[in-house]
Amino acid sequence: MTAPEWSTDPSLLDTRRLDRSGVEPQGRPAAVVFPRTPEQVQEVLRDAYASRTPVVPRGAGTALTGASTAGAGAIVLDLTRMDRIRELRPDDGVAVVEPGVITAELDRAAAAYGLRYAPDPASLEISTIGGNIATNAGGLRCAKYGVTRDSVLGLDVVLADGRLISTGRATLKGVAGYDLTSLFVGSEGTLGVVVGATLRLRPLPDPTVTFAASYRGVADAVAASVALATARIQPLLAELLDEATLDAIDAADGTQLRKAGSALLIVQVDGGPREAADAAAVLGLAATDLRSTTDAVETAELLAARRGALPAIERLGRPLIEDIVVPRSRLAEAVPEIATIARRHGIPICTLAHVGDGNLHPIIVAGRPGEPIPAAAERAADEIFGLALRLGGTITGEHGVGVLKRAWLARELGPVSHDLQRQLKALFDPRGILNPGKAL
Amino acid sequence: MTAPEWSTDPSLLDTRRLDRSGVEPQGRPAAVVFPRTPEQVQEVLRDAYASRTPVVPRGAGTALTGASTAGAGAIVLDLTRMDRIRELRPDDGVAVVEPGVITAELDRAAAAYGLRYAPDPASLEISTIGGNIATNAGGLRCAKYGVTRDSVLGLDVVLADGRLISTGRATLKGVAGYDLTSLFVGSEGTLGVVVGATLRLRPLPDPTVTFAASYRGVADAVAASVALATARIQPLLAELLDEATLDAIDAADGTQLRKAGSALLIVQVDGGPREAADAAAVLGLAATDLRSTTDAVETAELLAARRGALPAIERLGRPLIEDIVVPRSRLAEAVPEIATIARRHGIPICTLAHVGDGNLHPIIVAGRPGEPIPAAAERAADEIFGLALRLGGTITGEHGVGVLKRAWLARELGPVSHDLQRQLKALFDPRGILNPGKAL
Numbered sequence: 076m077t078a079p080e081w082s083t084d085p086s087l088l089d090t091r092r093l094d095r096s097g098v099e100p101q102g103r104p105a106a107v108v109f110p111r112t113p114e115q116v117q118e119v120l121r122d123a124y125a126s127r128t129p130v131v132p133r134g135a136g137t138a139l140t141g142a143s144t145a146g147a148g149a150i151v152l153d154l155t156r157m158d159r160i161r162e163l164r165p166d167d168g169v170a171v172v173e174p175g176v177i178t179a180e181l182d183r184a185a186a187a188y189g190l191r192y193a194p195d196p197a198s199l200e201i202s203t204i205g206g207n208i209a210t211n212a213g214g215l216r217c218a219k220y221g222v223t224r225d226s227v228l229g230l231d232v233v234l235a236d237g238r239l240i241s242t243g244r245a246t247l248k249g250v251a252g253y254d255l256t257s258l259f260v261g262s263e264g265t266l267g268v269v270v271g272a273t274l275r276l277r278p279l280p281d282p283t284v285t286f287a288a289s290y291r292g293v294a295d296a297v298a299a300s301v302a303l304a305t306a307r308i309q310p311l312l313a314e315l316l317d318e319a320t321l322d323a324i325d326a327a328d329g330t331q332l333r334k335a336g337s338a339l340l341i342v343q344v345d346g347g348p349r350e351a352a353d354a355a356a357v358l359g360l361a362a363t364d365l366r367s368t369t370d371a372v373e374t375a376e377l378l379a380a381r382r383g384a385l386p387a388i389e390r391l392g393r394p395l396i397e398d399i400v401v402p403r404s405r406l407a408e409a410v411p412e413i414a415t416i417a418r419r420h421g422i423p424i425c426t427l428a429h430v431g432d433g434n435l436h437p438i439i440v441a442g443r444p445g446e447p448i449p450a451a452a453e454r455a456a457d458e459i460f461g462l463a464l465r466l467g468g469t470i471t472g473e474h475g476v477g478v479l480k481r482a483w484l485a486r487e488l489g490p491v492s493h494d495l496q497r498q499l500k501a502l503f504d505p506r507g508i509l510n511p512g513k514a515l
Numbered sequence: 516m517t518a519p520e521w522s523t524d525p526s527l528l529d530t531r532r533l534d535r536s537g538v539e540p541q542g543r544p545a546a547v548v549f550p551r552t553p554e555q556v557q558e559v560l561r562d563a564y565a566s567r568t569p570v571v572p573r574g575a576g577t578a579l580t581g582a583s584t585a586g587a588g589a590i591v592l593d594l595t596r597m598d599r600i601r602e603l604r605p606d607d608g609v610a611v612v613e614p615g616v617i618t619a620e621l622d623r624a625a626a627a628y629g630l631r632y633a634p635d636p637a638s639l640e641i642s643t644i645g646g647n648i649a650t651n652a653g654g655l656r657c658a659k660y661g662v663t664r665d666s667v668l669g670l671d672v673v674l675a676d677g678r679l680i681s682t683g684r685a686t687l688k689g690v691a692g693y694d695l696t697s698l699f700v701g702s703e704g705t706l707g708v709v710v711g712a713t714l715r716l717r718p719l720p721d722p723t724v725t726f727a728a729s730y731r732g733v734a735d736a737v738a739a740s741v742a743l744a745t746a747r748i749q750p751l752l753a754e755l756l757d758e759a760t761l762d763a764i765d766a767a768d769g770t771q772l773r774k775a776g777s778a779l780l781i782v783q784v785d786g787g788p789r790e791a792a793d794a795a796a797v798l799g800l801a802a803t804d805l806r807s808t809t810d811a812v813e814t815a816e817l818l819a820a821r822r823g824a825l826p827a828i829e830r831l832g833r834p835l836i837e838d839i840v841v842p843r844s845r846l847a848e849a850v851p852e853i854a855t856i857a858r859r860h861g862i863p864i865c866t867l868a869h870v871g872d873g874n875l876h877p878i879i880v881a882g883r884p885g886e887p888i889p890a891a892a893e894r895a896a897d898e899i900f901g902l903a904l905r906l907g908g909t910i911t912g913e914h915g916v917g918v919l920k921r922a923w924l925a926r927e928l929g930p931v932s933h934d935l936q937r938q939l940k941a942l943f944d945p946r947g948i949l950n951p952g953k954a955l
Contacts, residue, residue: 166741166844167873189747211690222688224697225665240932246840247872248662249909250651250701251916251927252955253936257664257697261690278747281789301606305629307718347787349721400686404606432687433607469689476691487691492680495943496693502942503935515692 079115094138102147113270121237132264134206140477174205190276193220211261213473218431231271263514266503280345289336289364296338297407312343320425327387335364395439399463400472420451434472519555534578542587553710561677572704574646580917614645630716633660651701653913658871671711703954706943720785729776729804736778737847760865767827775804832880839903840912874912
């Protein structure tokens with residue numbers, strides 16, 4: 076076995092110490108290692124275990140929480156060179172991949188067989204399957220097709236001491252033993268290092284019909300999205316844009332979205348003509364404007380507002396992307412309350428939501444990039460987390476805990492659960508070398 | 516707080532020491548307790564923890580593995596009186612239930628709102644949600660809509676020492692902390708006692724179209740089922756009946772199924788007219804006979820063969836229902852190999868399969884009820900488990916490990932994983948009182 080490539084070049088290390096969260100770790104990691112095989116990962120872990128050196132596993136570094144930041148003394152385990160699709164077995168509905176495979180590339184490879192890899196985080200063109208697994212990434216179409224965990228059948232994992240285990244199964248179903256697979260998914264590299272994954276592929280659905288419906292306010296838009304379920308419609312995608320977001324897009328792109336209504340709902344369905352007709356009827360009931368299309372170019376136009384939201388908001392200042400979930404029925408309370416929080420602290424907050432599963436992304440505009448984050452922005456974030464828990468929700472829907480939300484995680488879990496989770500961490504990582512200070 | 520009802524009446528105890536596996540535990544349990552509240556479960560566990568008394572949680576006792584058998588000295592925790600649907604929130608797509616709720620009753624309650632609880636084990640009219648969670652029960656429609664784990668959002672669990680925790684969330688999405696929910700699902704009561712569950716409800720789909728397609732042999736039937744995925748069709752249900760099963764049904768019911776072909780494939784789709792037409796074309800390609808219907812009475816007739824299979828096989832002798840999974844593409848090897856195993860041991864084995872997910876139920880006819888199980892039947896079962904592992908599959912798809920499959924579980928997991936699972940068990944249950952001798 077050859078030793079893995081590694082580097083201590085300061086300029087290279089500086090590209091591997093940050094993620095997209097804005098979190099600044101103390102100091103610079105000791106080295107970055109680029110393994111190409113599970114055996115090389117095992118070797119790195121064995122050495123780190125013996126020397127009690129912190130190891131920070133890393134994919135594309137698109138985490139929004141600090142989960143893949145690395146400070147002084149750490150070894151960064153950059154897994155992006157383990158990027159092969161090892162097997163794609165259309166008859167089994169299964170793919171076996173290395174952790175560095177880019178999510179969208181797997182999806183495109185599956186499409187050649189009439190299949191797809193369903194989870195679609197916004198970062199899918201640059202983020203890796205390994206990173207998606209570490210954070211249990213969601214996405215737009217997870218309302219219907221599930222989050223990353225729902226597509227992971229089995230994992231190859233290197234444990235803290237360098238031993239390799241396989242969890243789960245290579246089949247679509249199986250219940251042998253405790254579900255270690257689900258435990259590793261979303262654990263942000265703190266329980267083991269994923270070096271291989273067996274993933275579920277699903278048949279590509281019917282072509283989609285896309286709707287863009289404007290409403291007088293958020294309450295009407297939420298009511299329309301809830302009414303879809305009652306009408307037996309499971310949208311593939313249901314995205315809500317609030318008034319502040321529409322204003323930001325109009326200012327950036329010269330559109331007139333806000334004029335058509337102060338809330339915009341973008342919905343896609345893929346269940347065939349009957350479902351599409353029913354969706355049009357339900358969405359149209361209270362809409363001030365309703366457009367729909369099956370044409371690819373027009374679909375892109377209708378989706379442009381959603382895709383353009385973050386760039387438009389970035390023109391206002393540095394975006395802090397929050398990620399709470401509330402029960403769907405409480406969305407109509409949550410969105411105006413977030414607007415109230417924004418006014419109280421004198422800070423713009425634009426809210427996007429995956430309404431199908433109640434997942435809100437309030438985007439706090441927190442000063443200018445490079446400047447310190449204003450205290451008012453942090454207070455607003457705190458109030459948003461408190462709101463999520465008060466409405467019976469959670470502090471993170473799909474981005475994870477990382478460094479930023481550890482204090483709030485303790486509040487959400489309560490002392491008994493939190494203690495149990497710490498004991499789990501200690502069982503898997505008795506020397507505390509795996510991405511220390513993250514996730515818990 | 517009032518103390519829970521309990522009994523030491525021997526005739527009552529005898530109804531609580533067995534499940535549907537045929538496993539005979541040694542002796543008779545000490546008592547059966549009927550809690551009605553989580554607090555009463557906590558009280559039982561606190562006492563049992565202090566006195567190191569084994570506790571066997573139990574729902575309807577439909578386990579096929581010995582998981583809910585209880586021997587001398589054990590306290591049986593019968594949870595069937597905790598049977599309330601606490602909340603049904605259609606707007607949130609969520610139900611909150613006690614563990615003793617009958618699965619089919621929850622599904623019917625949801626249907627009143629255009630929703631459903633998707634997991635449908637064969638026992639759904641008598642088994643409980645708590646039991647379904649303990650075994651991560653599957654069912655016919657899980658090929659499309661997932662197994663029990665895919666519908667469990669959060670749990671209330673009493674730990675071994677009597678402390679109560681809530682895992683997961685009340686929302687459709689969330690990634691705060693390690694996924695304890697998935698760890699408890701399928702753990703057969705060995706890590707904690709589920710006293711409440713927050714479950715996902717999904718929109719009822721389009722009306723189904725049901726097909727019954729006969730083929731010359733299993734290979735053609737499997738090829739047809741695999742071709743569905745390639746044609747972008749995700750069947751709700753796809754059931755394969757082999758030659759021995761068709762013979763048994765014909766003998767019991769006076770039908771002529773075997774005459775139409777030596778393998779029968781029953782398929783339901785719920786994706787609308789386009790999908791139904793495509794399914795007819797794909798299934799018809801190599802079929803020797805193809806029938807389809809949307810009529811409720813005719814649907815019941817087409818499904819009658821599947822539903823009547825087990826009663827027909829029971830006329831041949833005591834059925835041992837096995838439960839292996841292989842990659843879908845290996846089904847065409849697995850079914851004839853099982854027939855070869857049957858011939859080699861001179862024992863009838865009838866095979867049913869959920870082909871969508873590769874889950875086979877070879878039913879070994881093992882002498883007469885009340886007589887000892889013939890050694891040849893046990894050898895045949897062993898060879899079936901070996902076959903599953905050799906084809907890259909698993910020894911249990913949806914029934915679990917219980918008592919019967921512990922030795923094979925160790926082989927499937929390998930020593931490192933098995934050891935890790937034992938350490939997990941020790942972490943959650945340091946005194947070994949929770950359903951000891953099961954699942955691991």
